Amino acid sequence: MSAPPSDGAEASWLRRRREDAAAALPAxxxxxxxxxxxDAFAGLGVLGPxxxxxLYLFLAWAxxxxxxxxxxxxxxxxx
Amino acid sequence: MALTVPGLVAVSVLYxxxxxxVAAWAERRAEAGQLTWIRSPLVYTLSISxxxxxxxxxxxVGSAARSGLEFAAIYIGPSLVxxxxxxxxxxxxxxxxxERITSIADLISSRYGKSSALGVLVTLLALxxxxxxxxxQLQSLTLxxxxxxxxxxxxxxxxxxxxxxxxxxxxxxxxxxGTRRIDANERHPGVVAAIAVEAVVKLGALLAVGLFVVVATxxxxxxxxxxxxxxxxxxxxxxxxxxxxxxLPRMFQVVVVENSAxxxxxxxxxxxxxxxxxISLFVLPIALAGAVQLPEGSNPDLYVLTxxxxxxxxxxxxxxxxxxxxxxxxxxxxxxxxxSTMVSNHIAVPIWLRLHPTPSSGDLRAAILTSxxxxxxxxxxxxYLYFLQTQGASGLASIGLRAFAGIAQILPALLGxxxxxxxxxxxxxxGILTGLAVWMWTLFLPSFGAQFLSVDTxxxxxxxxxxxxxxxxxxxxxxxxxxxxxxxxLSLNTAVFVAVSMLSRQSPLEQAQARAFVDAFSTxxxxxxxxxxxxxEDLYALAARIxxxxxxxxxxxxxxxAQGTAKQLPDANDDLILAVERELAGSVGSxxxxxxxxxxxxxxxxxxxxxxxxxxxTAQIVEYSHRLERQSKVLExxxxxxxTANARLTALSAQKDAFLSQVSHELRTPMTSxxxxxxxxxxxxxxxxxxxxxFLTIIHDESQRLTRLLDEILDLSVLESGRARLDIDTVPMxxxxxxAASATEGLRHAQGIRLELPDDAGEVLVRADIxxxxxxxxxxxxxxxxxxTSTDPNVALSLSEREGLIALDVIDRGPGIPEEHRExxxxxxxxxxxxxxxxxxxxxxxxxxxxxxALGGDLVLVPTEKGACFRLTIPRAEAxxxxxxxxxxxxxx
Numbered sequence: 001m002s003a004p005p006s007d008g009a010e011a012s013w014l015r016r017r018r019e020d021a022a023a024a025l026p027a028x029x030x031x032x033x034x035x036x037x038x039d040a041f042a043g044l045g046v047l048g049p050x051x052x053x054x055l056y057l058f059l060a061w062a063x064x065x066x067x068x069x070x071x072x073x074x075x076x077x078x079x
Numbered sequence: 080m081a082l083t084v085p086g087l088v089a090v091s092v093l094y095x096x097x098x099x100x101v102a103a104w105a106e107r108r109a110e111a112g113q114l115t116w117i118r119s120p121l122v123y124t125l126s127i128s129x130x131x132x133x134x135x136x137x138x139x140v141g142s143a144a145r146s147g148l149e150f151a152a153i154y155i156g157p158s159l160v161x162x163x164x165x166x167x168x169x170x171x172x173x174x175x176x177x178e179r180i181t182s183i184a185d186l187i188s189s190r191y192g193k194s195s196a197l198g199v200l201v202t203l204l205a206l207x208x209x210x211x212x213x214x215x216q217l218q219s220l221t222l223x224x225x226x227x228x229x230x231x232x233x234x235x236x237x238x239x240x241x242x243x244x245x246x247x248x249x250x251x252x253x254x255x256x257g258t259r260r261i262d263a264n265e266r267h268p269g270v271v272a273a274i275a276v277e278a279v280v281k282l283g284a285l286l287a288v289g290l291f292v293v294v295a296t297x298x299x300x301x302x303x304x305x306x307x308x309x310x311x312x313x314x315x316x317x318x319x320x321x322x323x324x325x326x327l328p329r330m331f332q333v334v335v336v337e338n339s340a341x342x343x344x345x346x347x348x349x350x351x352x353x354x355x356x357x358i359s360l361f362v363l364p365i366a367l368a369g370a371v372q373l374p375e376g377s378n379p380d381l382y383v384l385t386x387x388x389x390x391x392x393x394x395x396x397x398x399x400x401x402x403x404x405x406x407x408x409x410x411x412x413x414x415x416x417x418x419s420t421m422v423s424n425h426i427a428v429p430i431w432l433r434l435h436p437t438p439s440s441g442d443l444r445a446a447i448l449t450s451x452x453x454x455x456x457x458x459x460x461x462x463y464l465y466f467l468q469t470q471g472a473s474g475l476a477s478i479g480l481r482a483f484a485g486i487a488q489i490l491p492a493l494l495g496x497x498x499x500x501x502x503x504x505x506x507x508x509x510g511i512l513t514g515l516a517v518w519m520w521t522l523f524l525p526s527f528g529a530q531f532l533s534v535d536t537x538x539x540x541x542x543x544x545x546x547x548x549x550x551x552x553x554x555x556x557x558x559x560x561x562x563x564x565x566x567x568x569l570s571l572n573t574a575v576f577v578a579v580s581m582l583s584r585q586s587p588l589e590q591a592q593a594r595a596f597v598d599a600f601s602t603x604x605x606x607x608x609x610x611x612x613x614x615x616e617d618l619y620a621l622a623a624r625i626x627x628x629x630x631x632x633x634x635x636x637x638x639x640x641a642q643g644t645a646k647q648l649p650d651a652n653d654d655l656i657l658a659v660e661r662e663l664a665g666s667v668g669s670x671x672x673x674x675x676x677x678x679x680x681x682x683x684x685x686x687x688x689x690x691x692x693x694x695x696x697t698a699q700i701v702e703y704s705h706r707l708e709r710q711s712k713v714l715e716x717x718x719x720x721x722x723t724a725n726a727r728l729t730a731l732s733a734q735k736d737a738f739l740s741q742v743s744h745e746l747r748t749p750m751t752s753x754x755x756x757x758x759x760x761x762x763x764x765x766x767x768x769x770x771x772x773x774f775l776t777i778i779h780d781e782s783q784r785l786t787r788l789l790d791e792i793l794d795l796s797v798l799e800s801g802r803a804r805l806d807i808d809t810v811p812m813x814x815x816x817x818x819a820a821s822a823t824e825g826l827r828h829a830q831g832i833r834l835e836l837p838d839d840a841g842e843v844l845v846r847a848d849i850x851x852x853x854x855x856x857x858x859x860x861x862x863x864x865x866x867x868t869s870t871d872p873n874v875a876l877s878l879s880e881r882e883g884l885i886a887l888d889v890i891d892r893g894p895g896i897p898e899e900h901r902e903x904x905x906x907x908x909x910x911x912x913x914x915x916x917x918x919x920x921x922x923x924x925x926x927x928x929x930x931x932x933a934l935g936g937d938l939v940l941v942p943t944e945k946g947a948c949f950r951l952t953i954p955r956a957e958a959x960x961x962x963x964x965x966x967x968x969x970x971x972x
């Protein structure tokens with residue numbers, strides 16, 4: 001992480017970066033959940049009783065949820 | 080113990096009563112203005128879960144049993160939209176609030192110039208797509224009711240009757256809580272509270288069944304079909320479900336219309352995907368347990384119920400039934416409310432306005448409420464009829480997907496409207512019509528089998544035109560009919576929308592609305608002046624007719640207060656007309672509100688020329704006000720300068736008065752003495768020669784002192800005014816010091832004071848006027864001699880160099896000068912204590928300081944521990960400059 005905002009310019013840069021992150025999240029979501037990436041993991045077979053595809057799908061989904069929570073909580077805290 | 084029909088009916092009725100009670104409680108709280116709990120981000124998120132219908136609840140398991148992970152796509156699509164809330168949902172909510180949008184049809188109509196045609200088109204499309212969806216919920220309810228009551232071989236009541244009862248009950252609930260009044264914002268706290276409760280029940284039920292399955296079967300192997308997961312169908316399902324979360328009337332209702340604060344979105348952005356993840360977590364285990372546990376040929380769409388039943392868990396099955404019941408009822412209630420709002424605002428009100436062309440005739444409020452209630456009943460009838468028509472047909476999921484594909488035809492016009500200034504009404508209408516036609520031809524009509532299209536047409540296209548075969552348009556070989564239909568309908572829709580938009584022009588109102596929508600986040604709201612004229616009385620009457628007298632009175636009082644008028648009615652300007660239109664739009668939709676206001680407002684057609692002229696006028700006014708601002712700033716600055724100058728003058732005048740009184744006092748003392756001795760000499764002839772000589776000496780001394788004093792005053796005034804002529808040259812410091820030493824020799828001898836000269840004065844050169852410099856040193860030495868009385872009465876001179884200046888310190892060993900007098904000594908006529916010494920009028924130090932400053936140096940009093948130390952600083956001269964021969968002395972002091 002970069003240094004804490006020391007002045008207005010730094011704070012507004014951080015803010016813009018968070019907004020960009022918020023806009024980029026669905027693109028990352030499409031890449032992880034609605035692209036051939038899914039197949040790359042589904043093709044790995046099973047891990048114990050659980051298929052890899054199932055595991056990957058839900059873990060990627062949960063990861064995106066955490067990421068969104070982080071970004072949007074910060075964004076809304078600034079408003 | 081089997082669940083009997085009366086028992087299940089009783090449970091259903093009890094649960095429904097609970098929901099009624101929750102809704103009524105929330106409505107009461109809303110009326111009392113206590114909405115903190117209902118207007119929380121949590122309830123908002125839970126209400127969005129109306130997305131998870133009975134299709135989700137039962138159908139997802141069925142889909143998982145048939146095609147593995149595919150079911151997850153239906154949840155991933157909406158999750159992606161919520162991950163991107165910052166881009167799309169935030170804008171929708173912002174616009175929804177600013178423009179008082181009441182439905183998805185209203186949004187599209189409002190964006191494209193408040194077009195009634197688009198409102199009607201979207202409303203009809205939504206009706207067409209939602210009817211099968213509502214039928215689907217009735218089917219789920221009926222099937223689940225059947226499954227529970229026949230689990231031990233008992234007989235279920237006829238399905239048609241069960242479905243009819245459900246339809247009637249749901250219609251009642253929707254009418255009761257959805258159309259109680261005309262809300263200014265189309266919000267329904269009662270309904271929202273009830274569906275939030277249902278959201279918790281359905282999630283709890285599915286999690287309970289899932290956990291039970293995992294524990295009871297100790298985790299069955301999750302065997303999956305080994306086909307690839309990411310297929311065209313996966314992409315299509317993700318896309319359709321993402322579209323549905325914004326375009327479906329009920330989703331638009333809960334996400335945009337019922338949203339009470341934009342920041343709730345930030346919570347829903349992660350909380351709603353979490354809800355979806357949880358609700359789909361156990362879908363696959365339940366499906367696989369069902370396949371293992373239940374006999375071949377069981378309906379996988381009912382595994383959620385039948386799996387617990389097969390383990391003898393009737394309580395759990397009942398819980399699952401209530402979960403499905405919740406999912407179906409919340410969907411139907413919100414859907415019918417949203418659809419009825421659309422029908423009344425875009426179809427019923429325009430018809431009513433046609434029938435009542437004069438502004439004041441008829442009770443529009445009652446008409447709106449009646450039309451909404453009727454609409455709910457009619458929509459429910461359609462749903463029921465569709466259910467009867469297709470009973471037992473395809474799986475639940477395919478009906479839902481058909482609806483999704485239909486409503487997705489709004490998407491190009493919606494996204495274009497939000498992000499593209501150039502999207503036009505004509506483009507939107509033609510795009511939607513194209514998409515609708517292709518969707519009906521390729522998906523909707525074929526779903527009825529050979530009922531509407533002949534077998535030949537289905538197989539080979541109409542009249543043998545194979546290019547137009549419903550499931551293979553233009554000879555395409557996409558095998559999945561859903562993917563085929565979505566691909567063709569949406570791509571043709573988008574192409575036509577863009578092409579026609581580029582070929583057509585926008586009306587001024589459309590341009591204004593396009594700006595308001597696309598630039599929703601700009602800081603200056605796009606406001607368009609429409610030049611309409613109406614009286615405040617007419618506007619009030621109109622608002623009262625639709626909003627009710629109390630709301631209208633409050634609205635007008637608020638506007639009057641904002642305008643600052645003392646009158647009861649605000650001034651009827653363009654702002655008032657706009658405000659009234661916006662409030663009305665919150666109740667009857669933007670197109671109808673615009674039409675209503677048009678009935679009483681004259682003018683309103685505004686040309687581009689007029690707009691340009693008004694823009695010019697505005698620009699002129701802005702420029703003028705800028706000029707005024709600049710001028711007032713200049714005036715302010717001048718006034719401030721004058722104030723400072725005045726203060727300075729006042730201070731100077733006071734100083735001058737003090738100086739004059741001091742001067743007269745100083746002159747008076749020697750004059751008195753001179754006069755006194757002169758009088759003695761004149762009046763007493765017998766004064767002896769010795770006395771006479773003494774008196775004459777005193778008179779002479781005193782007049783000398785007077786002359787010196789006057790000289791000093793003149794000198795000081797010349798120095799202070801900066802008119803002093805200085806003969807600056809390179810001067811050896813030694814010369815000046817020696818001259819001063821010899822000038823003060825007599826004085827020093829009289830007092831018995833020794834002068835300690837610096838040893839190194841020989842080489843130091845300064846830039847100065849030698850006479851003036853010597854005058855300053857003489858002054859300082861005289862002062863030291865006069866005041867430095869002590870047991871060790873010596874005066875020391877020392878030289879040093881500081882920051883390019885030569886510093887000469889004159890130090891005595893006297894009592895020193897107290898700190899509070901340090902600056903005081905440089906004031907005119909200042910004397911320390913009562914020590915008044917002959918020959919000094921107290922001008923020596925001020926003159927010396929003026930000279931030092933005129934020479935580019937300074938004279939200061941340096942704080943010391945004992946005695947006084949005056950430091951004279953003079954600029955140093957470069958050694959290269961040869962010293963000039965020193966001329967005669969002209970000491971003043």
